[in-house]
Amino acid sequence: MKIVTIDPKSVADPVSLRTEMREALATITGKWKLEILWLLNQRVHRFGELRRAIPGITQHMLTTQLRELESDGLIRRKIFAEVPPRVEYTITPAARALKPVIDAVFTWWANHGRDGSKKKKRDKQSTTIGVSE
Helix, strand or coil: CCCCCCCHHHCCCHHHHHHHHHHHHHHHCCCCHHHHHHHHHHCCEEHHHHHHHCCCCCHHHHHHHHHHHHHCCCEEEEEECCCCCEEEEEECHHHHCCHHHHHHHHHHHHHHHHHHHHHHHHHHHHHHHCCCC
């Protein structure tokens, strides 16, 4: 994976760059969006399959997240004219381009997340029982 960094001195308008970063992050962040994208990257899913595959998500929240992902061009919704109606969701090439980002998040978590969460638990226990280091 090629590492790309932005030199702050080379940016003519840092406010514009910050705005672009916020918009990019808003597109993929949210409690469920990355998990939905990860599932759709595996295969095509119907609404009910996604709901069963994501424990804790409500029907309303799944609908909201899917609509946002669709409006951002990251997933495609295909409606079949059947009774009962059938809807399938697929990932778009734009979302497939996020694969290196998702892989990087998994790599980061494997290297830092578990240790960090264990440390947080230890710190919380220490403060709870009044032990200081």
